[in-house]
Every structure is written in C-alpha cells, then in structure tokens.
Amino acid sequence: MIRPASEEDLAGVVAGAKGPLSIQGGGTRGFADNAEGERLTTSGITGITLYEPGALTLVARAGTPVEEIRERLARDNQRLPFEPMDHRALLGTTGEPTIGGVVAANISGPRRVMVGAARDYALGLRFVDGRGMVIRNGGRVMKNVTGYDLVKLLSGSYGTLGILTEVSLKVLPKVAASATIVLGGLSDDRAVAAMAAALGSPFEVSGAAHDPGTGETLLRLEGFDESVRYRSERLAELLKPFAPSRMESDADVVAKLWAAIRDVTAFAGKEGDVWRLSVKPSDAPDLVGRSGAKQSLYDWGGGLVWLRCDDGTDLRARLAAFAGHATLIRANAQTRRGLGIFQPEPAPLARISAGLRAQFDPRGILNPGMMG
C-alpha cells in the first residue's frame, strides 16, 4: 500500500506511476475494491489546517479522519450538516473514514434531504490529477463563481479525475434540540405521501425515512427548544390523517435512530447484495415493489432507497429504465465486475464523462474501469 505523507509526495508518486492506481482514503466504503491497480491511500496526508467557527469554515487535508473533524467541530458546537454515512457496519469493513473519501464519493446522510449533500458543502479543494499536477479550484468562501466549478466535478468522481489532497468545507452550528415524530403501520405508498406532506410543510423537516421492516416512518425536527416543540406539535397535527404518531424528544434516542438510518444498520450482518437507488420520491414504492428485494429502506422522503437483494440480482435489468439510477454498494467481486457498480450513462453523457476522464487522466491510471 502506497501511503504518501504529503501532497508533494503524492504528486511525485502519480507523476512517476508505471501502472494503474487503486485509490482509497480509509478503505471503509469498498470503492477501491472496484479498480485494478496498485493500492494507494491518502490517509497519510492529514491535518486540519484552518478552522474559523465565526465564518463557518474548516479546511482539512484529505486523509484527515472524519472523526477527528467531528470532534474538533463539536468543541465549538458545530458539525458537518450533511452527516456522512459510515459504511463500516453495512460492509463489514474496518479502518478510519477520511474526509477526502467523503467528498470523493459524495457521501451524505438523512439530512441531505433538507440541507444538501457533501458536494454542496465543499467550498474548495486541491487535487493531484492523472499527470501528477497539483490543481486548485474553489477556495474557502461560500460565494465563489470564479471560473468553472471543478469542486463539483471532483466531488463524487471517486478519484477517477484526480486524487483529493485538501478540502475546504462549510460547516453549520449544532442544534440545541431535536425530536422525531414516529408514524406506525403505513404502507410504502402512504409513507412516501406522509413524508411528502411533511417535507412540503414550512416546519423544516431535517430527516424523512421509512423502514418497511419495522413499519415505522420517521420525521426529524431540529433547532432551538421552543422552535422544535412548536414545529413538532404542528407537524404531528398535519400528519394525523396518515397514522397515529408518537414523539421522541430525547436527543440521544433521536441521534441513535437517525444514525441507524444513516448507516443502514438494518441491513448489517445480513446476506445478499445491497443496492442504492436515487429516484424521484413518488416513484420509489413502485420500484421497491418490482425489485423483488428481501429488504428495503427509504430515506430522503423516498428519494434514496436501499435494497437488499438476492446475490447476483441484475436489478437494473429488472427495473428497466426509470428516472434516477441504481448503484451497487455491496456484492462479490464477480457480480460487481459483471454488472458494474455505477448505472451506465446514456451515450452522449457517457461520451462526455469518458472525455473528461481522458483530459484529467490521459494515461488512465486513476481507478481505471471504475466508472466507465
């Protein structure tokens, strides 16, 4: 495992690379397993380089553990608003997730439905492209439209356009209180409708999930004490027509509930392939119905669907074309190679993506074959 200690080091490694590189941060999300090549980790390029709570800005090197960032932010009562998923339980991996991995794979959590994804909080980044050149884009300020937004391009590019060495993030204050309304016994259709009603209300719902396994639909509210109390009452009132509800106001209990949704722990330790669908919320119940999945979990009001299917299921073929895409998160190497972990793009877009990879990585050494 190549483990550069600095950005300069990494640039040198890439420039002098003789063959493909399979890049990882902490190696906890399994993506690096999908690329052939010499293993390279950025976990050695670590450290928070700037933190200004009053400006809601934090800059850290890519290999910095997410946990270290979380702790540092918590000391000033702030947090990463997009609450990135921890894949370790679901995949059975060990290691330390890095902030670089979070941005490179655009990893978010339940709160994404209200506040946005990881890519919406990346203000700037530095990366090493396939030539070994160090490139900078964006900065450390929120409003920045100077030139093209390569920050968005690199976020969620899984290392295929460049290896992140530093990221600047917008952070937000922690909340004083949180509560969760739990509705019981709704069908998938009704659950999505209830979540749509909640998300369409002015009560700032920061999490909307449904677990068909427990039959529970969860809606989270966060903020100042009085505000949370008021909004919980109003939201419960709004949702009365759907099902009886109970209120969970203990902050720790609420945190645990949502961490479980975030990390899909309901699927942990259970066999089968795991798929992740990004869909139009109202389409979700039908897709789940047709998927033949053994277990499902709805997040983002239905915009994110997790499915646990029989090994080797070609879910994309089963579902045929739909508005959105299906990503293969957990399966054996053969299935992953056969089906491809990412949904193939329509031809014109595939051409553009391939063109971008060729421009940023002319030798094709950065996680080749992973995305197309």
Next chain:
Amino acid sequence: MEMPKPNPEILLKKARIVSRLQEALYDGAVIHDEAETRAYECDALSAYRCPPLCAVLPSSTEEVSAILKICHEEGVPVVPRGSGTSLAGGALPTADAVILGVARLNAVLETDYPNRFIRVQTGRTNLSVTGAVETDGFFYAPDPSSQLACAIAGNIAMNSGGAHCLKYGVTTNNLLGVTMVLMDGTVVEVGGAHMDAGGIDLLGVICGSEGQLGVVTEATLRILPKPEGARPVLIGYDSNEVAGECVSDIIKAGVLPVAIEFMDRPCIEATEAFAHAGYPMCEALLIIEVEGSPAEIDEQLALIKEIARRHNPVELREAQDADEAARIWLGRKSAFGAMGQINDYMCLDGTIPVSALPYVLRRIGEMSREYGLGVGNVFHAGDGNMHPLILYDANKPGDLELCEAFGADILKLCVEVGGCLTGEHGVGIEKRDLMVVQFTPEDLEAQMRVKDVFDPDWLLNPAKVFPLASSATRRAATGVAA
C-alpha cells in the same frame, strides 16, 4: 477591454448565415438589420459594446439545436443570452458572433409539489418561477437582486446567488437537472427529479460555466415550502469591526438568519438621500432577517438582539409589522439606484473571508482617496460577498479606465486576503484578465480542458472567463482570429 478580432471570412458570408438561420426558424426570429443588432451589442455592462453578426430568438429546444448545428457547420461563434442583465459582460458578442437569445423559451413545463420540483424553460425570469408556485405555498430560493428580470438560463450560467443563499444555497445547490444543447446540436439531459448524480457530476460543472459548455433550454429546479413568516431587524454600529464581530457572534450562537446585509457609511448616506427609509447616519448598518412562525421569529430575534446589544449599537430597530419590515428593507433595495443618482457606478463582486471585512474596508477607503473616486459598500455579511460601488462619470474621458483600475485593485485585495474575484456575477469579460491573480496556469488549464470536452471547437462564448492569451491556441484552431 480586448476582444478577439472578428473572423473576416464569417463577416463575408453573413448573408448566407442569416438566410440559413431564417430558413431553419422563420424570418422574424433572426435580427440582422444594422439598426436592430445594435440593441444586442451589450448586456448590463454597457461600457463594452459590439453589435453581433445577428441575433436569433428561438422558441424551442429543437430550434436551438438547429441554430447551433448551423453555426457549428459554418464555424460561427455563438454567444447565449438570457435577459441581458449580466454585470460581467457575459453576453458581449464579437462582430462575427451570433447572439442566441432564449427569452422566448419561458414556459412552465411541469410543477410537482409532492416531489418538490418545477421544470421550466430557461428563458423564464427568476422571480416568475416563484410566481408560478407561490399561491400553492412554495418558492424558488436563489434570489439575485435582479431576480425580477434575470433569466434562469443566466442564473445557471453564472451560478447566481442572492440574499437568501446564506440559508438556502446558490443556484447549483437548487438545480436538479437540465436539458442542454451542445455546440454540435446534440441535446442532452443531465440530472432530473432525483437527487444525486449517477456518475460524474456533470450538472455541477455545467452550472457556473458561463454559457461555454452548452445552451441550457430547460431546467428542473428545487422548490421549497414557504416559511410561515419572516422579520428583519436593523442594527447600526459606529465601527465596521464591531459590526463584523456582531455578525460572527450571531453565527457562532447557532442562529442561521435567512439574510445578513451590511452597508457602510457612504452607501447609507446616498441611500437615505434617495429613498428616505429612515436609516441612522452611522458607520455600519446591518439588516438581519429570520424566518419561522411568529414565536420562532421572536426566539431568534431575542437572541440576535441580546448579542447585538453586547456590542453597544447606536440603533436597534425591530420591525413590528409588514410595513415596517418593508421600510427596513427599502433602503437596502434602493441602494444601487441611489448610488446611480449620484453618478455612474461600477458594481464589483468579490468575496472575502468574513473576518477580513474591517481590513478590506479600510484598504478600500485608502484606495478611494488615492484614486479620487468615491465608493460605497454593500456586503452580504453572512457569506462574505462584497459589492463595492465605485462612482465615476461615464462622460468624462479617462474616468472609466481609472474606475476599472481601482476595481481591479479591490479584487486583487480580495484574493490576497483569501477570497476570490467574483461571488455572484461571474467572470464574463470583466474579470477575465484577473484570473491569473487567482489561478496558476495549471489551474486554468484544468478548467479549459473541461471545455475541450464539451465544445472542442471553442465556438460557444469563446472570449469569456479565460484570459485571451490562455485560450488563444484553442480559439485559433477553429480559424477564429486571436
């Protein structure tokens, strides 16, 4: 402002190009008369003007595709144009370029409240997107000051922001999908009603690409439920530093206002003379707005006022009703018009780390004395976006150049303190030559490589964003003179 010389071959075949475009659309859609092309010679940056070869006004994506195909075949550069409200010269043509105006594509295509999106043709104005959903209790969040007139197409091209972006993000954070036509006429769909990109985030790089990667004809936009209410509070301080500290403390306390606006003394005085909003004559003015139910608003404002008082304000005013709220905002909203009454002005758009505000304001004051040009500052204090308004006289020879030099120095200062050249308006032509202050040649090369993929012939808005010297080889390859 240097622009590429027009290609004489294109000028010679103007009649053929016009005729081909007329055939593909209809006669009335092509504006080629010398008297008429003049109206398309500039956008809101009226200091730089050049009538285009012609202007075309399509009414559908198919027509846009036909236009681009013809121009691609003929090797003619195309400059897309929304409402022409750009302050960065984004729609400035060269004499051999075709202006492609999307104002006739302004329909609402689909409104979906359960899935919280609206799909529109991009010639539609920003405010009218909210207009289409507000009676149902929704709104479209990014609200640039020009939202009454600016088009979604322009918003996407420039990744526009607005006062609400502190809480709701900018255009790229609210854009779900686009239908875009590439320079060769290919129509692509990127994104849609689902939330994440399925592969590389093409949507993310298209937004903010200033009309250089394709012409976006349709957009899927996130709509949000309207908050129950909003209320502003006005706070006056006798020191910029203290005002900045107050803002910082409010943010650290965990309050997330929906807007934090800052005005300095020259701006306050000019505005008061014009709008008579009843502002105190002080050094720094803050307008902070919070949202929610009446009780929540009270809770947040109580906290804000407590923090504000700790810093000894000279004025602390909370709106008691809608009329008072409107009056608090009246001055800020009339600020640009007010400055315009004094003289011509140039509106800049740099961003700085919020902590650098006092230093930057002091330096701007010093430069103002050195250059002999007055300047007032409006600042989005929550996100660091500055709008220095430099006063000059367009009819006085040499004043424009002086003003631009002053502006360039301010933007360099923004970069120097860790900020950037433009927070909302985009690079256009205005900041093109300053790109080298913020980016290394390798950084610029990486960006240009993206355009190489989408528009290998560099025909779409080729003279913008990148310094002409940086893009020279690429533009020359099409036979477009450097």
Next chain:
Amino acid sequence: MQTTFTPEQLTDPGIQRANEILRACVHCGFCTATCPTYQVLGDELDSPRGRIYLIKDMLENERVPDAKTVGHIDRCLSCLACMSTCPSGVHYMHLIDHARAYIENHYRRPLTDRALRWVLAKILPYPGRFRLALLGAKMGRPFARLLPDPRLRAMIAMAPKRIPPVNRNDDPQTFAPIAPRKMRVALMTGCAQKALNTDINDATIRLLTRLGCEVVVAEGAGCCGALTHHMGKESESQATAAKNIRAWATEIDGAGLDAIVINTSGCGTTVKDYGHMFRNDPLEADAARVSKIAMDVSEVLSKLDFPAAPAAQEMRVAYHAACSLQHGQKIKTLPKDLLKKAGFTVLEPADPHLCCGSAGTYNLMQPEISGQLKARKVRTLEALTPDVIAAGNIGCMMQIGSGTGVPVVHTVELLDWVTGGPIPPAMGEGGRPKSDIPILR
C-alpha cells in the same frame, strides 16, 4: 449610460432633457421584466431598455428614423410599467414622447399609416365627429371582414353596440352641491368618453355633489391632448391642451378651484404633465397651476370623507388597475381602499402590473399585440370569478368589456351606487347583483 451629444445639440431643450434621462439609465434591464410587449415578443428591441437604446442612437446621430426603429417605438404601449420598475428613476414617458414627436417630424410614414393616423387625430378628440364615426362603424360591422387592413377591422370591432345620445350634463355649467359645500372642482368631461359612455360623468357628478362638491364644467375645455401627444403630433396636442389650460385658469382666477377632477386616468396623466409640456411656453405658469390641482377622481374622493359601509357586501369586484393610474400617476391603493370602504370584496388579478392592451389608440393601431394582452388580462380577471370588473379608465373598460361577459364598470359608478345612485347600467342589463346593496347615507 455614456452619451455622446455635442454641446450644440445640447442647446436644444428637448435634447437636453433627453440627455438627462439617458444618463440616468444604467442599462440594467429590470424594465424588461414588466414590459407587456417584451412578455409577448421576447425581443430586446421591444423592451423599454431596447427602445431607450434605439432612441439614444437616433437622437445622438440625428438619424432619419428607419422603418424598423419606428416599428419598435410604435409598439410601445406607453403603459409606463417600466417607470414603476426602474430603480434609477429614468423618466421613460418624457423620452418616448420626445421620440414620437421626432419621428412625426422626420419620418415619412407609408400613405396608409399617415391616412389612418390623420383620421384618428381628426376624429377621436371631437365627440361630435366621433359619434358619427361610431354610427358608421356600427353600420359597417357586417362588412368588416372585407377590409384589408387589420387595424381598420379592429376599429370596426371596437365600436360599441350602443352609442349613447349626447348628454347635456357634459355642457359647460355648474352643478350645485347637495351636502354643505366642501370643495369647488372642475370636472374634465373628456372627448372620446363623451361619445362612448356618458354614465361615467353622470355618476361622477352625482357622487361629487352628494359629497359636497360644487362641480363646474368649464367653458372652452375639451380634449386633454393625450391622443395626439402620444402620436407625436405635438402642435395639435399643445393646441388642445392650451385650450384646457386657459379654460381652467379662468375658473381658478374666477370663482376658484380646489381640484380639476379627471375620471379617465389616461387623461389624468397628461394633464398632470402639462407643467412639463409647457415648460418653454408663455402658458408655463398657468400650465403649472393646472397641473398642480389636477387629480384623479379617486384622489378627490379620498379627500372627501367617503362614508364607510355598515356591513360587508357579498359582491366580488375585480379591480383592474389601469396603467395610467398605477404607473403614470402612481395611484395604486386609493381606488381599492374606496371600494373596500364601500363594503365590496375587492380582488386583484395575477400580474396586475400588465397592461390590458388598450393604451389609447394602441388597440386600433397594433391589434395583434393588443389582442394577446387583452386575452391575458381577461383570463386573469375571470379567474377571480367576479360579479363585476371595475376600472378607472374608459379605454380599459372598452377593451376588457369587448372580451368578457362579466359586467365592466367605472369605479365611480359603484361608489355612486352604494351612496344612493342608480345601479350601473352595465350591471342592470342581464347581470343581476348577488345581494341587495344597502344604501349608505
């Protein structure tokens, strides 16, 4: 914006004013958002900003206007929504009026255009001639399809089905107040209005006298000059305006006037501008005096203590804000406030800032665009399911009335009705009110 007038050019007061206005414009484009022709056509050249640009080029270079430029300027409605929107205070009205006069003096229109405009200028401001023309139009209606020019067809179509007889109340005379006298006002009886709808003046006189006004119809007053002014025929408009100024100045110097009441907002805007129109004329002082006391009828009523209704009515009134009233005179709430005070349920359509397309003679000269705007306006008004549509301008009333089955009345007719006047004829025939309106005293 930068302008390039020479010092010689600037010695001309018209050019000097134009330069002032052009320098104020920063080319921001906000005006395009509320311009009806830009909404319909999507062309920068048919927006206020584009027209300002064309006018600037035309005046700076002393060009002979070309057909295209003239076409774009002719397409301007002069609705002045742009003035309400402009953040820089550009006085678009003065600029476009100056440009129209310039075009009239420097551009040779095609014969048919010249003839048409001549006919309109010679007929519309003269009620007697206009009445004859309307009779002719009524008789010619069956043959309208045969007319080649769409504008002539539009004119025939616009003629009302019933032409009111001459109303002697419009003759010069004084009407005594019914309540103790609070004010002495002159009523401008107008020109075209007298031939189209005599109920409006009647209702105005009844209402004002009921509330304590002595109302005088001045000897020698007639057309305010707006129609010809907007065609660029400056000498004709100055002549008719001068007659009014003299007539009202005589009254001011005679028994005195507290206000000149105008119930056609299109005229009100022009009368209020007399001070500017006559700024280099011997009549300057009198013109200024007249402008100073010119008021829309809603302004006068607001000064007169209009009685409040004892209970809310069930009648749904869709209020149409005439451009000349909301943009030209900046009167946006007074008429609505009066109607609410009278107990009506007042509703406003979507896009209230957009013109109905009447715009003086615009619906005759630009039938295609006018038709599109009429359709949009009628759609938004009918969406409110109103019992009646109220407006403060005869042009709007005719335009909207020709596109909907909902009764269209003048605001004063409703206010007259609830204070003791008769039910407005437009509502009495065919349309029945939902409830009996209690009579206010």
